[in-house]
Amino acid sequence: MIGTRPAGQHTVRQHNAALVLGAIADGPGTSRAGLAAATGLTKATVSSVVDRLIAADLVAEGEPEQRVGPGRRGTVVSLSPTGPHGLGIEIGVDYLASCLVDLTGAVRAQEVRYADNRTPRVFQRVSAFLRKARKQADALGVPVGGVGIAVPGLVESGLVRLAPNLGWRDVDLADRLGGTFTVANEANFAALAELWHGTALPDFVHVSGEIGIGAGIVLDRALFEGVRGAGGEIGHLPVAPDGPPCSCGANGCLERMAGQEEILRLAEADTVDELVSALESGDDGALSAVTTAAGHLGVGLSTVVNLMDVPAVVLGGTYARLEPWLCEPLLAELERRVPSTAWSPVRVVRSALGTGAAVRGAAGSVIRGILADPEHHLTTHSPSDQDARDR
Amino acid sequence: MIGTRPAGQHTVRQHNAALVLGAIADGPGTSRAGLAAATGLTKATVSSVVDRLIAADLVAEGEPEQRVGPGRRGTVVSLSPTGPHGLGIEIGVDYLASCLVDLTGAVRAQEVRYADNRTPRVFQRVSAFLRKARKQADALGVPVGGVGIAVPGLVESGLVRLAPNLGWRDVDLADRLGGTFTVANEANFAALAELWHGTALPDFVHVSGEIGIGAGIVLDRALFEGVRGAGGEIGHLPVAPDGPPCSCGANGCLERMAGQEEILRLAEADTVDELVSALESGDDGALSAVTTAAGHLGVGLSTVVNLMDVPAVVLGGTYARLEPWLCEPLLAELERRVPSTAWSPVRVVRSALGTGAAVRGAAGSVIRGILADPEHHLTTHSPSDQDARDR
Structure with missing residues (x-):
């Protein structure tokens, strides 16, 4: 994306959006004035960023904040409960798991299906499982902002180099399943979930x-x-x-x-x-x-x-x-x-998370990605893009 | 040291001294004007720092630089060959080694003595070996700026917690040998020497x-x-x-x-x-x-x-x-x-260094310490201090 617009302007936008969204995630229920104080940005900049975040449903406006002094009461903002959700899929040796989390990282839906995945049919099975998980999100009325996939193997730049227990070598899940995914080793996702929530x-x-x-x-x-x-x-x-x-x-x-x-x-x-x-x-x-x-x-x-x-x-x-x-x-x-x-x-x-850690980390990594670079999400997830990617 | 003077002033001094000395180490034979260009400091600041470094014999003035354009020729400066040297001592299980390096890290003297050090007499032996190495530096007419000691064991904040092959547990070499030393695991010193010189x-x-x-x-x-x-x-x-x-x-x-x-x-x-x-x-x-x-x-x-x-x-x-x-x-x-x-x-x-790596790393770490914080060296190594510490 960076090459398509003046780098300086994009970088500043990117930085400010991440700064404001991070402050909202850290202190939900804060006013624009509070965010300006927390980030050091001007109120005008904060308002402009917040408006864009609201338009993309990353942030939702709530009740006016409680009056603590003289002056106009601000409207508080928080991460949107209907904003993009992170979908995690775990391909275990003998199970598939899915987990849907909202922007706060809270689990909205999860499922585990036991079956021996040491079969060439595993990719069809994962595709069907993934479709079902997306339907679950549709039923909840929430969009899927991205999909993280946990695998029991060594991953290099999104390519599963080796997953001995599945019998995989050089498997490209983007190609096999059709789509864009954040693929990583299940143990790494599990450790991240433990860090974030455990x-x-x-x-x-x-x-x-x-x-x-x-x-x-x-x-x-x-x-x-x-x-x-x-x-x-x-x-x-x-x-x-x-x-x-x-x-x-x-x-x-x-x-x-x-x-x-x-x-x-x-x-x-x-x-x-x-x-x-x-x-x-x-x-x-x-x-x-x-x-x-x-x-x-x-x-x-x-x-x-x-x-x-x-x-x-x-x-x-x-x-x-x-x-x-x-x-x-x-x-x-x-x-x-x-x-x-x-x-x-x-x-x-x-x-604290047990067997659900890896798939939760996979889902959460999608959210962390959006929070770390909301600008990228804003520019790549217009509703029409989303439809094209999902169907 | 930091608590004894206004922190701001000391920090700036410390930073500038390290910056200038680092530039001299990276590009020996540079003029004050060249150093100003390399560091972004004013010529006046560079000159003041260089004068102090010369007074402490960390830096020596050499021949005037070659004329490359109009204007006055500057005098070039380099790390002083007679400046503080780093003395490394390695306490091996079956040998003692010493190594003396100058400010550029070049080896000026070294010695290895074989003997089984699994004896309570090891501390007397190391003391005598250390005295001998200091005399060698005296004979070369160079001061010892610090002593690094490599040990085959686990070190925590200068204390040898455990050196099973020597039978040591919780050994404080500063106390046993009398003096101030940089004590570290021999393998870590060896890896550093490999990084610096190999x-x-x-x-x-x-x-x-x-x-x-x-x-x-x-x-x-x-x-x-x-x-x-x-x-x-x-x-x-x-x-x-x-x-x-x-x-x-x-x-x-x-x-x-x-x-x-x-x-x-x-x-x-x-x-x-x-x-x-x-x-x-x-x-x-x-x-x-x-x-x-x-x-x-x-x-x-x-x-x-x-x-x-x-x-x-x-x-x-x-x-x-x-x-x-x-x-x-x-x-x-x-x-x-x-x-x-x-x-x-x-x-x-x-x-490339073989068995001499650890002791060379021990000696070199003294030099790296001086180059990283020359101000500390300047304020602690007045000639009278040096005498008090060495005898």
């Missing part, structure tokens, strides 16, 4: 155990993706290098030794519900399976802590459900293997 | 194998020390979790499996020189020992690359000498264990 910690590693094991690393309130964007991969950390073969071709990888499938196999349980019931009733086999997995997880995570000196581990996904049995042996292994825990303790905490 | 890579992990194995991680031309400063620890990555016990209390740590002692043991060699001779003559046992170590090193480093997506491994210390035999099997293991190498290759390169 723990208040500024630095943590979020580890989620499903069929695969993903980690999202947050340093100083930002996702750490490594030098070239493929960082944070812990599923294939070698925790038992001479162990059984993993789907990736190596041996004894963390997810082979401590993933959901291995825990269920060791515990002789068919589902996570069954496993949790067995754990609650004190079943020795189930407890031993989780303790074994905790040991392997501790070996893998000790590496993350030794390398990055991260002060907290957040247990997400299936691990969140297993936390009461996982936490203690995991912490013990970490303390045994991380010398600096002697003076810099590490915490292990349970994710 | 490879031109912006992102790499420098791994050095001695008795212990240390790694220094450089991201975007800066040392990555983790959230709380204890990051980059790879010596105790578990590469064979059920393997033989390590000095740290855990099992099968990287340094237990791929450190110098284990390689020598497997190769039935007494010294690294002997090992290299055996390798050069194609000795099967020696080759097999190095290949085994390369496999373990590959397991450990695959973790670093999977987590941080670092594009290069620099082999330092003893590994630099073993590079011809280590490189190929290490790269093979990395490619097997790092899925992203399929589209983002990783390089393995030999350090």
